[in-house]
Amino acid sequence: MALTVIGSVALDSVETPFGKRKDVLGGSATYASLSASFFTPVNLISVVGSDFEEKHIKMFTKKKINTAGLERKKGKTFRWKARYHYDLNYAETISTHLNVFEGFRPGIPPCVKEKDNLLLANIDPELQSWIFRQIKPRGLVACDTMNLWITHKKKALLKLLKKVDLLLLNDAEARQLSGEKNLIEAAKYISSKGTRMVVIKKGEHGALFFCGKLHFIVPAYLLETITDPTGAGDTFAGGMIGYLSGKKKITDSVLRKALVYGSILASFTVERFSVEGLLRTTPKRLKDRYNHFERLTRF
Amino acid sequence: MALTVIGSVALDSVETPFGKRKDVLGGSATYASLSASFFTPVNLISVVGSDFEEKHIKMFTKKKINTAGLERKKGKTFRWKARYHYDLNYAETISTHLNVFEGFRPGIPPCVKEKDNLLLANIDPELQSWIFRQIKPRGLVACDTMNLWITHKKKALLKLLKKVDLLLLNDAEARQLSGEKNLIEAAKYISSKGTRMVVIKKGEHGALFFCGKLHFIVPAYLLETITDPTGAGDTFAGGMIGYLSGKKKITDSVLRKALVYGSILASFTVERFSVEGLLRTTPKRLKDRYNHFERLTRF
Numbered sequence: 001m002a003l004t005v006i007g008s009v010a011l012d013s014v015e016t017p018f019g020k021r022k023d024v025l026g027g028s029a030t031y032a033s034l035s036a037s038f039f040t041p042v043n044l045i046s047v048v049g050s051d052f053e054e055k056h057i058k059m060f061t062k063k064k065i066n067t068a069g070l071e072r073k074k075g076k077t078f079r080w081k082a083r084y085h086y087d088l089n090y091a092e093t094i095s096t097h098l099n100v101f102e103g104f105r106p107g108i109p110p111c112v113k114e115k116d117n118l119l120l121a122n123i124d125p126e127l128q129s130w131i132f133r134q135i136k137p138r139g140l141v142a143c144d145t146m147n148l149w150i151t152h153k154k155k156a157l158l159k160l161l162k163k164v165d166l167l168l169l170n171d172a173e174a175r176q177l178s179g180e181k182n183l184i185e186a187a188k189y190i191s192s193k194g195t196r197m198v199v200i201k202k203g204e205h206g207a208l209f210f211c212g213k214l215h216f217i218v219p220a221y222l223l224e225t226i227t228d229p230t231g232a233g234d235t236f237a238g239g240m241i242g243y244l245s246g247k248k249k250i251t252d253s254v255l256r257k258a259l260v261y262g263s264i265l266a267s268f269t270v271e272r273f274s275v276e277g278l279l280r281t282t283p284k285r286l287k288d289r290y291n292h293f294e295r296l297t298r299f
Numbered sequence: 300m301a302l303t304v305i306g307s308v309a310l311d312s313v314e315t316p317f318g319k320r321k322d323v324l325g326g327s328a329t330y331a332s333l334s335a336s337f338f339t340p341v342n343l344i345s346v347v348g349s350d351f352e353e354k355h356i357k358m359f360t361k362k363k364i365n366t367a368g369l370e371r372k373k374g375k376t377f378r379w380k381a382r383y384h385y386d387l388n389y390a391e392t393i394s395t396h397l398n399v400f401e402g403f404r405p406g407i408p409p410c411v412k413e414k415d416n417l418l419l420a421n422i423d424p425e426l427q428s429w430i431f432r433q434i435k436p437r438g439l440v441a442c443d444t445m446n447l448w449i450t451h452k453k454k455a456l457l458k459l460l461k462k463v464d465l466l467l468l469n470d471a472e473a474r475q476l477s478g479e480k481n482l483i484e485a486a487k488y489i490s491s492k493g494t495r496m497v498v499i500k501k502g503e504h505g506a507l508f509f510c511g512k513l514h515f516i517v518p519a520y521l522l523e524t525i526t527d528p529t530g531a532g533d534t535f536a537g538g539m540i541g542y543l544s545g546k547k548k549i550t551d552s553v554l555r556k557a558l559v560y561g562s563i564l565a566s567f568t569v570e571r572f573s574v575e576g577l578l579r580t581t582p583k584r585l586k587d588r589y590n591h592f593e594r595l596t597r598f
Contacts, residue, residue, distance in 0.1 A: 086480060181385060182522075182523060182524075182525070183521070184521060184522070184523045185523065202504070205501070205504040205505075206504075206518060208521065215521060215595055216595060216596075216598075217518040217521060217595050217596050218518075218596075218598070219505060219516040219517075219518045222482070222483060222507065222514060222516060223481075223483070224481060224483045224484065225481075226481070253598070256597070256598035257598055259598070260598050294598075296514055296515060296516050297515075297516050297517075297596065298555070299515075299517070299552070299555035299556055299558070299559050299593075
């Protein structure tokens with residue numbers, strides 16, 4: 001089944017202990033679309049400015065990501081500037097310029113169907129809700145979020161949770177949203193707000209999945225090189241929901257594999273700056289790392 | 300094969316956000332012996348003072364832990380006082396009184412054989428080395444350590460590492476000992492010092508195993524209740540080495556299961572204060588949790 005991804009397409013300037021990059025391709029929808037494209041056709045909905053280079057659009061097209069819903073507006077592309085210190089779990093945001101994203105309410109192109117799955121990648125929950133109302137999706141609906149929205153748009157986020165099937169957020173955010181220190185309790189609280197499935201991402205420590213009494217733990221792939229964690233969570237979300245979209249039926253086993261693929265795709269992202277890691281990933285390299293991960297974790 | 304465990308037997312006074320206990324049974328050799336006793340006969344070598352209650356000795360005996368090597372000296376038992384805040388990964392030590400442990404050089408009872416496996420539970424590496432020289436072990440030798448010894452007795456610890464087959468330490472300690480931020484690099488450094496196998500414990504995030512090119516990742520069991528993390532690492536070490544000691548041959552598969560059992564036994568320890576969690580654990584409850592863990596992690 002096709003997957004619609006709505007979120008940001010951005011130009012990031014990032015500094016980590018291992019180097020820096022200026023105005024490189026980023027944004028939640030960018031990482032999520034590229035990651036999902038390994039498994040299913042993707043329709044990307046977002047907006048960029050007149051400064052957005054054609055080569056990025058070509059790259060999406062080459063990856064079979066439909067950009068009919070990628071609006072080009074006069075003005076500058078969304079920009080995010082951040083710095084990571086040795087603890088790569090935390091980004092210090094230096095600046096965020098919404099630019100063309102300010103008040104953005106996208107048109108929905110005809111290629112986006114109600115029956116498709118929908119990934120509301122990390123972006124303002126009011127925009128996520130708006131998109132939801134436009135599309136009236138009948139497929140699986142997943143939502144990714146972050147601390148910024150829990151702090152400033154909690155009410156909108158909680159309202160949205162009643163409509164989505166799956167919420168993805170990190171451990172600190174799950175604690176912040178629920179007020180619960182224990183992650184099982186946090187997941188229970190979030191489920192009680194209407195979201196059947198909850199994925200708690202733990203960065204270099206993997207991820208947890210909760211759906212009623214079904215729990216699942218997936219560690220992260222062990223890496224020798226971590227260069228830039230930007231986009232890891234978005235890649236995880238895209239990989240997981242992309243994998244689910246590529247399957248006819250969502251079973252227990254398919255859900256588990258989807259989490260593992262999300263985790264492994266994120267491991268490619270963090271090895272390099274921007275989307276370089278994902279762009280170097282081939283289906284064969286992905287399958288090889290999946291097989292290696294199996295050997296790392298089987299007992 | 301029988302397992303000799305040398306380490307501390309202590310009386311701990313611990314405060315966590317969930318309660319406090321005064322002068323309860325603790326110590327690295329206590330947790331490690333109890334944990335190992337699920338799989339193999341254990342000879343405990345340690346020292347206690349005249350204030351050590353007979354009921355604890357009886358408890359060891361009931362668990363088939365041979366206390367012939369548990370010396371009773373005039374004076375006070377080793378005491379440790381600590382406080383945990385909401386981040387249960389870090390204990391704030393309020394006081395450590397070595398008491399009878401000061402300069403302790405134990406006699407080795409005849410029940411301890413050269414051919415047995417040996418676990419040098421967390422204690423001064425000079426004492427660990429001394430024991431090693433007394434026993435001249437021919438079985439598997441594992442060593443657990445902590446930041447205190449890396450800071451103050453690094454030279455003695457590095458010397459000891461040439462003789463042991465397996466070192467256990469936590470992630471912060473692996474980074475401290477190696478000077479490497481990345482845990483794969485840290486394990487490589489430690490192996491280069493002579494220890495063939497390295498286990499890096501990550502608390503609530505599980506553990507990593509390294510032996511040459513063989514890596515293995517085990518997540519921690521998901522718990523709703525964490526009351527007191529004291530002894531989790533010691534329990535892990537005892538469970539892992541105990542399991543290995545109970546097997547005729549150490550294969551890849553046996554090593555993996557040993558790590559999982561270490562992790563699961565540690566989950567019982569942290570659910571309650573002192574050794575209460577371990578004492579409530581039956582072989583059936585252990586096996587049930589092992590089976591549940593399989594369902595939590597299989598994909």
